[in-house]
Amino acid sequence: MSPADRALLQDLLAAYGPGGQEDEGREVCRRALEPLVDELTVDAAGNLVGLLRGTGGSDAPVIRVMAHLDELAMIVKRVEPDGTLRLSQLGTMYPGNFGLGPLTVLGDAERFTAVLLLGSEHTTQETPRVWQTKPDGGDQAMQWDDVYAFTGRSVEDLEAAGVHPGTRVCVHASRRTLVEFGDFIGSYFLDDRTALTALVAAARLLREQDRRPPADVYLVCTVGEEMGGIGATHASRTLPGEVTLALDIGPAEAEYQVPADSGPVVAYADDAVVYDKAISDRLLALGHELGLAPRAAVWESFDSDASQARSSGQTARAALLSLPTLSTHGYEVQHTETVGRCARLLAGFLHRPVG
Template sequence: MTVYRPLLQELLFAYGPCGQEDAVRDVCLRELRPEVDEAWTDPAGNVIGVLRGGDAPAVRVMAHMDELSMLVKRIDADGTLHLTPLGTMYPGNFGLGPVAVLGQHTTVCGMLALGSEHTTQESPRIWRTKPDQGDKALDWPDVYVFTGLTGTELRHAGVAPGTRVCVDRSRRTLVDVGNDYLGCYFLDDRAALTALLCCARDLRGGATPPGDVYFVCTTNEEIGGIGGGYASRTLPGELTLALEVGPTEPEYGTQVAGGPIVAYSDALCVYDKSVADRLMDMADELGLAPQAAVLGAFESDASHAKAGALTPQAGLLCLPTLSTHGFEVIAHGAIPAMADVLTGFLRDPWREVG
């Protein structure tokens, strides 16, 4: 059941902030090359592997390499860094603690900090965020990164406005939650990437797919689906199918203990019903108890592509995930389940349901 775990952990340890996904890209290329007929990196930085099939329309399957991260906004003379987010999250999603500042020459370990709890109104930045005082939600202007270095030392390390800041590798180890679950930061979208790579291996070992399958590990999904949009526009095919984490909340009727989530819509588009129905049907055939969902406050590579008229059809398959964009939790079987549904779907993506 956990044969995928070493690969998932390797992907989690690799830093991959938006626009700087090099370490993740290297792993994806290494894993994808033996399983496809051709693999390459496109001008947008996407990793693409194509498995040649028959004469049916091609399918583009996407999972993103980038992660939620931070961007240096300015640097004080004493070496303090002030940040802005890359993606939708707040300091509370990550918590205070060690971060990796990816300098041009050196990676610097810093500490995401708010300041001392033992303060009064004379420290208004801290005071206003205390629940028993100002009761203001903690936001990026309230926190900073302590580096222990001077401004000159940071310049020598290649740290400047625009430098990416990531949750430190020391906080990226998978943990077992209960008997049946795994937890870590950045399962979005490293868990789905793992499922994509497992699917490529499984599909390679079976019958030739009816059409070409393009496996696409995309860039910059968290800031607008940029890599996925470029791939949808430039690669052949009539369908873009995104693999993602899926929120498990009462408003959607989804549970982390349930089967794969199939989205019928999100904040950007209505997914093609025929595609969603086919995914549901495939998961049903496998006995995986799929969960249909109408998602709000959610976007994907596929919905960006559909909303931008870059693909005629779009679909979204998700791993049920607790606390998306935070310390995320999935079931042990969620990755194999996604890979199995995807493999079955790609072996006959255009079959009508019913």
């Protein structure tokens, strides 16, 4: 991973971005993309949209490339009389994936630290939320109604901080630092921070190599992917073109024959759609041509900005380029070369989208 990519990724990891409140990550991407694109705007849905003007005179398609700004997070369901917070998930995430520990509560008037707790292991069936999660007890997976956020504050203090049902809660900054070990990196929320980093890196490659796409390209940092592809469907409907190409993580698992150190993964289908075969074939062939050892995959228990836009009828053609990732929707791990490989394939495809 290049120093520029590493620095951008850490900035993105440090930026809180729960669904519906992606402002911090959007600002990081705005600063990174501004010198690399011809126009930069924010649309009505909150997507950041960068335009790379094409050279013209080609039958190549206008392409919308999308990577999402939002992260898996929590939302306050209710404030209890003792000042604890009951939480629901924003996106598909379980308490065991986040882990018990510090949180940041994004109150309207104040941000402050809370702690996600289950309860003491030194309890019996009189404390059912703990007992039912014990292997020698109820042996059930930990659910959101088992845990709570301890704030150490009164209801009146929470009201003054602007905390109420709908307040977003995120994994604390102390747990959002990029960890590097051997040939790998790890952190929460590599989904979709590494894809955003690859999107910026591809734009940088095109600028440094003085290459322009044959037709216009829209680089879209989308909102609300984890909540149903909200931003992507809006951008696919309102921006020119008929192709939506998503960048997202993908599971590095044996069932898909995708190892963690493999090249970019070209998806041919997921739970929502079958992706455009001509585009997928082109990405796969170009990946081989560039020596990136790409993989093909059919994802299950998965969808993306592109497949959600396609299944809702907002784009005519959809494609997905995935970054192989261990422990998706948990504490995620990628190879250090994954971002660079994905950026190279994306830049090559945008410059030569047809063979």
